[in-house]
Amino acid sequence: MTKDLIVGLVGVGRIGADHARTISTLKGIKELVLADLQPERAEAVAKELGARVSTPDDIIGEVDVLIIATPTVDHATHLIAAAEAGVPVFCEKPVALDIETTERVRDAVARTGNLTQIGFMRRFDEGYINAKRLLQEGAIGKLHRMHVVTGDFPPPPASYLKGSGYLFKDCTIHDADAIRWVTGKEVDEVFVIGGNLGDPYFGEEGDIDNGVGVLRLEDGTLVTMQVSRYNAAAMTSGWNWPATRRPTPSGSLSTWPSPPRNRTSPSNRRGSGSRTSTHASSRPTSPRSVRSSRPSATEATPSRPSRTRSKLCTSVRHSDAP
Known part of the structure; x- marks a missing residue:
């Protein structure tokens, strides 16, 4: 029998708060734990939903699964921490802001085999x-x-x-x-x-x-x-x-x-x-089947697509210059 899960969410901004509200409506959730670099944001949403508040540094050791909705610059830190801790993770796109950091995340996931999914939800639409x-x-x-x-x-x-x-x-x-x-x-x-x-x-x-x-x-x-x-x-x-x-x-x-x-x-x-x-x-849709939807690590962060996406987005970032 599958146990109810303690779900953590780090980053309680625009999309993070939306994810938290969706997660709070799901069955099989034992506890929702929220964390944000601005604690007052996590506290406000936690009060609304009856959730518990932690910190971005501590949350990884307190949950069964993790949702990452921080600013993109912090995605890689949490993805690698989740991989090292063996905590299944869903992360908003993109993986990172540059190719090198994206590849570090890919390598950590490949080495640990941690269940990792990036929020390209159109593949499921x-x-x-x-x-x-x-x-x-x-x-x-x-x-x-x-x-x-x-x-x-x-x-x-x-x-x-x-x-x-x-x-x-x-x-x-x-x-x-x-x-x-x-x-x-x-x-x-x-x-x-x-x-x-x-x-x-x-x-x-x-x-x-x-x-x-x-x-x-x-x-x-x-x-x-x-x-x-x-x-x-x-x-x-x-x-x-x-x-x-x-x-x-x-x-x-x-x-x-x-x-x-x-x-x-x-x-x-x-x-x-x-x-x-x-x-x-x-x-966008929130992860609605944290326990049962289990793509492989290679499906979640394939090496060629990750690099191609990063190359594409790195190329277009500067092309609006005069």
Whole structure:
């Protein structure tokens, strides 16, 4: 019989507090333990949820599993500590801000065999899973190009930016991972450009709040993408796939959010991606099966994808310079 778990969460900011509230609703949780470098944030959420407060240094020795939702700059420290302690861990993306640190984490996980998962949740979303299946089955013919959109909202506070890796590493990394996962192809070329078009604190920190890019995959497939911190309708993500085989009169598929449930069907509106097409979830999801969902360490942090993601995001970070 599986025992109830003591779940730890380090980093009780914007997404961390959301994860804590979700975890508190799950069955099989014996205790929720929260930690943050700003103790008052952990204490406030702990009071709301009836959780216990620890410290970022001590929490690893007090829990059965760990959720990491700290600023990106601190991910590697907690991932390596969890690996050394043998504590299964789920960590928000990305693994780290540079290739070398990402590889140190990969090596620690490989050496210890610790169960480690990074929060690329689109791999588990019905819309993206079905898009991958349709592509593999040849239902849309050969993929020539795709358009990718990520809209974040509300914009993060200025205090969040410094340790985040900035817009491309923080937001577009989801698209970088999903593009490679769905198509099964690596990225050969990247060009991006961006600007500070909203609140000036983005530019003051050296970040941007809007960006566009063009990618060429290893088989020549062309990808255009756009990302913004100011998508006032809602946090959203979506793709449009012009198809060479016509599954419907529209001849295209799209992955777009359509709350309250996801469903998959070919686009039914000529000339544009429809909200009744191949849908992807509009919001990040928390780990809902800590005990039963057990991907292998090699699945969680594969060596080539980790390096490729880091290379991609390191490349695009500086390409908005004049």
